[in-house]
Amino acid sequence: xxxxxxxxxxxxxxxxxxxxxxxxxxxxxxxxxxxxxxxxxxxxxxxxxxxxxxxxxxxxxxxxxxxxxxxxxxxxxxxxxxxxxxxxxxxxxxxxxxxxxxxxxxxxxxxxxxxxxxxxxxxxxxxxxxxxxxxxxxxxxxxxxxxxxxxxxxxxxxxxxxxxxxxxxxxxxxxxxxxxxxxxxxxxxxxxxxxxxxxxxxxxxxxxxxxxxxxxxxxxxxxxxxxxxxxxxxxxxxxxxxxxxxxxxxxxxxxxxxxxxxxxxxxxxxxxxxxxxxxxxxxxxxxxxxxxxxxxxxxxxxxxxxxxxxxxxxxxxxxxxxxxxxxxxxxxxxxxxxxxxxxxxxxxxxxxxxxxxxxxxxxxxxxxxxxxxxxxxxxxxxxxxxxxxxxxxxxxxxxxxxxxxxxxxxxxxxxxxxxxxxxxxxxxxxxxxxxxxxxxxxxxxxxxxxxxxxxxxxxxxxxxxxxxxxxxxxxxxxxxxxxxxxxxxxxxxxxxxxxxxxxxxxxxxxxxxxxxxxxxxxxxxxxxxxxxxxxxxxxxxxxxxxxxxxxxxxxxxxxxxxxxxxxxxxxxxxxxxxxxxxxxxxxxxxxxxxxxxxxxxxxxxxxxxxxxxxxxxxxxxxxxxxxxxxxxxxxxxxxx
Amino acid sequence: xxxxxxxxxxxxxxxxxxxxxxxxxxxxxxxxxxxxxxxxxxxxxxxxxxxxxxxxxxxxxxxxxxxxxxxxxxxxxxxxxxxxxxxxxxxxxxxxxxxxxxxxxxxxxxxxxxxxxxxxxxxxxxxxxxxxxxxxxxxxxxxxxxxxxxxxxxxxxxxxxxxxxxxxxxxxxxxxxxxxxxxxxxxxxxxxxxxxxxxxxxxxxxxxxxxxxxxxxxxxxxxxxxxxxxxxxxxxxxxxxxxxxxxxxxxxxxxxxxxxx
Numbered sequence: 001x002x003x004x005x006x007x008x009x010x011x012x013x014x015x016x017x018x019x020x021x022x023x024x025x026x027x028x029x030x031x032x033x034x035x036x037x038x039x040x041x042x043x044x045x046x047x048x049x050x051x052x053x054x055x056x057x058x059x060x061x062x063x064x065x066x067x068x069x070x071x072x073x074x075x076x077x078x079x080x081x082x083x084x085x086x087x088x089x090x091x092x093x094x095x096x097x098x099x100x101x102x103x104x105x106x107x108x109x110x111x112x113x114x115x116x117x118x119x120x121x122x123x124x125x126x127x128x129x130x131x132x133x134x135x136x137x138x139x140x141x142x143x144x145x146x147x148x149x150x151x152x153x154x155x156x157x158x159x160x161x162x163x164x165x166x167x168x169x170x171x172x173x174x175x176x177x178x179x180x181x182x183x184x185x186x187x188x189x190x191x192x193x194x195x196x197x198x199x200x201x202x203x204x205x206x207x208x209x210x211x212x213x214x215x216x217x218x219x220x221x222x223x224x225x226x227x228x229x230x231x232x233x234x235x236x237x238x239x240x241x242x243x244x245x246x247x248x249x250x251x252x253x254x255x256x257x258x259x260x261x262x263x264x265x266x267x268x269x270x271x272x273x274x275x276x277x278x279x280x281x282x283x284x285x286x287x288x289x290x291x292x293x294x295x296x297x298x299x300x301x302x303x304x305x306x307x308x309x310x311x312x313x314x315x316x317x318x319x320x321x322x323x324x325x326x327x328x329x330x331x332x333x334x335x336x337x338x339x340x341x342x343x344x345x346x347x348x349x350x351x352x353x354x355x356x357x358x359x360x361x362x363x364x365x366x367x368x369x370x371x372x373x374x375x376x377x378x379x380x381x382x383x384x385x386x387x388x389x390x391x392x393x394x395x396x397x398x399x400x401x402x403x404x405x406x407x408x409x410x411x412x413x414x415x416x417x418x419x420x421x422x423x424x425x426x427x428x429x430x431x432x433x434x435x436x437x438x439x440x441x442x443x444x445x446x447x448x449x450x451x452x453x454x455x456x457x458x459x460x461x462x463x464x465x466x467x468x469x470x471x472x473x474x475x476x477x478x479x480x481x482x483x484x485x486x487x488x489x490x491x492x493x494x495x496x497x498x499x500x501x502x503x504x505x506x507x508x509x510x511x512x513x514x515x516x517x518x519x520x521x522x523x524x525x526x527x528x529x530x531x532x533x534x535x536x537x538x539x540x541x542x543x544x545x546x547x548x549x550x551x552x553x554x555x556x557x558x559x560x561x562x563x564x565x566x567x568x569x570x571x572x573x574x575x576x577x578x579x580x581x582x583x584x585x586x587x588x589x590x591x592x593x594x595x596x597x598x599x600x601x602x603x604x605x606x607x608x609x610x611x612x613x614x615x616x617x618x619x620x621x622x623x624x625x626x627x628x629x630x631x632x633x634x635x636x637x638x639x640x
Numbered sequence: 641x642x643x644x645x646x647x648x649x650x651x652x653x654x655x656x657x658x659x660x661x662x663x664x665x666x667x668x669x670x671x672x673x674x675x676x677x678x679x680x681x682x683x684x685x686x687x688x689x690x691x692x693x694x695x696x697x698x699x700x701x702x703x704x705x706x707x708x709x710x711x712x713x714x715x716x717x718x719x720x721x722x723x724x725x726x727x728x729x730x731x732x733x734x735x736x737x738x739x740x741x742x743x744x745x746x747x748x749x750x751x752x753x754x755x756x757x758x759x760x761x762x763x764x765x766x767x768x769x770x771x772x773x774x775x776x777x778x779x780x781x782x783x784x785x786x787x788x789x790x791x792x793x794x795x796x797x798x799x800x801x802x803x804x805x806x807x808x809x810x811x812x813x814x815x816x817x818x819x820x821x822x823x824x825x826x827x828x829x830x831x832x833x834x835x836x837x838x839x840x841x842x843x844x845x846x847x848x849x850x851x852x853x854x855x856x857x858x859x860x861x862x863x864x865x866x867x868x869x870x871x872x873x874x875x876x877x878x879x880x881x882x883x884x885x886x887x888x889x890x891x892x893x894x895x896x897x898x899x900x901x
Contacts, residue, residue: 067714068704071713071810072713072714126789127789131787131789132839133839135833135837136789137799138794138795140795142799143790160806161803166711174777174779175783177773242708276679280684280687283708382734386736388679451783500695546699552763555694
């Protein structure tokens with residue numbers, strides 16, 4: 001297959017591209033929409049909003065989730081908020097400013113046209129969610145409240161206490177439930193998507209495994225939409241939910257969808273530090289805490305005193321000192337990297353010396369305990385439950401953890417992958433955040449893609465297919481894919497090795513975190529490129545999966561996912577190795593400014609790296625989509 | 641993490657429910673769980689037990705879990721007869737072993753309710769909750785361009801009440817804790833969230849009748865024990881049940897008069 005990366009960015013001034021495009025895409029007549037079947041995999045913000053919106057338009061939607069209910073998707077755990085350029089605070093916000101901030105925050109590695117559209121539809125998202133009854137925070141006058149978030153110089157973040165993701169997801173889930181009730185969406189819960197089916201170069205369906213019976217099923221449709229989240233669990237420890245995985249995207253990649261920028265990962269600065277080897281996941285503390293918390297470490301190396309015993313003059317407020325203008329509110333990548341620097345330098349705090357303090361004493365003095373409790377009460381409670389320490393009395397201990405992945409399947413302006421008929425939304429695609437995502441922008445992008453972009457753009461693919469039947473599931477392409485998935489899944493119980501799936505996932509995570517985490521260099525990445533295939537080979541020969549392949553088997557569900565992570569990790573490291581510049585969350589030690597900040601190489605790397613699968617034992621091929629910046633001038637980011 | 645001093649550990653006696661499938665007969669498995677770190681979460685304790693079972697070639701215990709942050713609502717087991725265990729306002733995944741003492745016996749069972757059949761071991765089927773939401777737990781606002789969000793002012797007190805109710809995570813602890821396996825707390829939380837808001841008024845009475853009657857198709861009746869609230873990891877208030885009862889009675893006459901218009 002000859003791959004041509006055509007982003008299909010509409011012509012015209014940036015502010016008019018989306019409107020022009022909406023007018024030029026082909027439409028499907030309302031009475032004809034019912035003649036099209038669309039598969040949506042994943043029911044998080046992007047998937048649920050897409051499935052509901054497509055069904056409202058009249059399409060027949062089949063929605064798939066591996067959870068027991070669509071409401072469990074990991075979007076539910078997002079705490080802080082959702083951005084929108086409403087300018088309700090009269091503080092100078094605008095669509096252009098949100099666009100500008102997002103392109104800059106992404107360290108100039110995102111596509112201008114997509115980002116501008118995202119900023120435009122951010123306005124509609126808030127209106128849509130408010131109409132659905134999402135209980136956003138309100139001022140006493142009844143109007144919507146806002147806060148500044150994650151380094152933004154304007155207050156554009158809407159929120160529902162510390163549970164914004166939950167409330168937005170429940171809004172989308174409820175819209176989906178209404179369509180299920182109306183018969184326009186068929187929901188397949190506890191269904192694990194294990195392959196994409198492609199015929200004559202076009203996506204025509206998927207293969208799923210029923211997680212209760214173990215049976216594999218084929219599903220056919222005119223288009224397939226993947227909204228299956230990010231790949232953060234390649235690190236084993238992350239803030240992702242336990243079941244988050246790369247399988248859907250990876251299987252699509254193996255069927256011809258290019259994978260873009262897999263090295264871009266956001267390491268979130270405010271998580272609870274690792275406490276022991278048995279730890280299964282890391283917990284995020286919303287970065288809204290940085291609005292009032294002051295980050296510091298002892299100036300003295302290996303200082304064993306408790307926080308209270310360290311006098312003010314001996315505390316190193318490293319962000320406030322280094323970045324007087326942004327202080328504790330520098331973007332996530334900058335905050336994370338600085339935490340790593342001080343901890344690596346021997347100034348870490350806590351029993352394992354692997355954290356930094358996030359101190360609320362000043363805020364409590366200034367505003368009172370009650371005001372702080374009102375703002376962050378649920379987060380403080382969560383912190384205490386996990387650590388056994390009271391953050392009203394002791395400073396919190398935090399450390400960065402893998403949180404979000406900016407890379408993903410390459411998509412064009414229509415959100416279509418390089419496989420015609422296969423779309424990708426939300427965190428699973430690569431499109432809007434460049435090399436670093438701003439706080440409160442993930443919820444915005446998921447809902448933008450699902451509510452307001454795909455419902456327009458999918459018509460362009462479907463309209464010419466009017467009258468075409470879907471490929472029958474009796475077709476050889478489905479039969480082959482079914483047999484392959486069944487064989488692969490059942491095969492794991494025959495390996496009869498000696499180590500658990502968990503063991504191999506943990507080992508993989510250690511390699512990826514060590515060599516492809518917050519800071520990367522050629523030597524380490526090269527080492528990882530030899531260690532990962534060796535581990536993968538051992539895993540495939542020696543993994544132990546007990547129980548039957550028929551029926552509920554959580555080990556079997558996981559082993560497929562870890563197997564895909566084992567292949568994906570290699571691509572991720574390869575991408576990190578080839579990108580010898582630093583940008584956003586990708587910090588190459590060889591490429592830094594004299595002050596130790598990320599140093600971009602715009603001349604050689606202002607492109608999207610999109611990788612093409614060539615088979616299991618062949619190196620992937622790199623394709624480049626050059627990024628043109630016509631509206632934003634590239635600058636070295638500075639938050640001083 | 642070799643630089644750490646060994647953390648404190650507990651030796652526990654676990655009785656864990658094992659059941660191969662919905663129609664299989666179940667029984668308790670007794671396990672001596674030694675050297676459980678106090679800093680582990682309850683689910684990390686189960687992870688450890690599973691690792692040990694795998695080592696001994698015993699099929700690991702199936703238990704529902706996902707976010708491990710107390711928000712997705714996937715997890716939940718009966719711990720010594722209490723839904724989500726002894727700590728108030730805490731989902732199973734947020735419960736930590738430091739809440740137990742050395743030598744404790746811990747009985748771990750799935751949610752017990754006719755509407756939540758056991759699928760395997762500690763995992764149950766909670767789809768009946770989705771049926772209640774589908775019956776009317778939404779505001780019909782098709783995707784499009786509704787009016788500007790600030791054109792629907794919502795008094796702060798009302799928004800706060802809606803949020804208090806909307807905090808429900810749908811875990812099912814309320815049903816599991818109820819002697820009647822009633823789902824009043826779950827249903828009323830969603831009803832109150834939508835019914836107090838101005839956006840929720842047009843469908844208020846239809847929603848109320850449909851959701852309550854769907855609930856009754858699956859679940860038992862409420863007899864005001866209040867166990868649901870005690871077990872709820874989000875401390876959803878019993879007041880919402882009173883609110884729902886009032887709205888349900890009203891809905892009968894309102895819907896009749898709406899139908900006759």
